Amino acid sequence: MTITESLHQYLQSCPQSPQAFRLEDVTEDPILKQYISGETVRQKTFTLTTGEAFDTERVQDWLESQPLPILPDGKQAQRLDCLATGSLYTTAGQTSRCQIQIKLTYSQGGNTR
Numbered sequence: 001m002t003i004t005e006s007l008h009q010y011l012q013s014c015p016q017s018p019q020a021f022r023l024e025d026v027t028e029d030p031i032l033k034q035y036i037s038g039e040t041v042r043q044k045t046f047t048l049t050t051g052e053a054f055d056t057e058r059v060q061d062w063l064e065s066q067p068l069p070i071l072p073d074g075k076q077a078q079r080l081d082c083l084a085t086g087s088l089y090t091t092a093g094q095t096s097r098c099q100i101q102i103k104l105t106y107s108q109g110g111n112t113r
Contacts, residue, residue, distance in 0.1 A: 010069035038110020056085035
């Protein structure tokens, strides 16, 4: 299981999240710190996008009140922050798009790649 899959599964347990959503990884350089032991502190930024209307503030409140997600392969979540919330509407085909930008900060052991 990947970090994206783990976070998607975690977000599905939020009662305020939309029924169907896409989680896109938008990170360019994930390493924040590297220690002599080989352990690193990394971050990934995701955008949760859906065509459904939903209360982004309630999802943000839920994220801030929950335990951190369980990550695969020796990675340990340290923080989960909402960076931006909002809704974008398009008139072409009368579709709407709502989104939340989420940043995950996590550590990764020296022997795991």
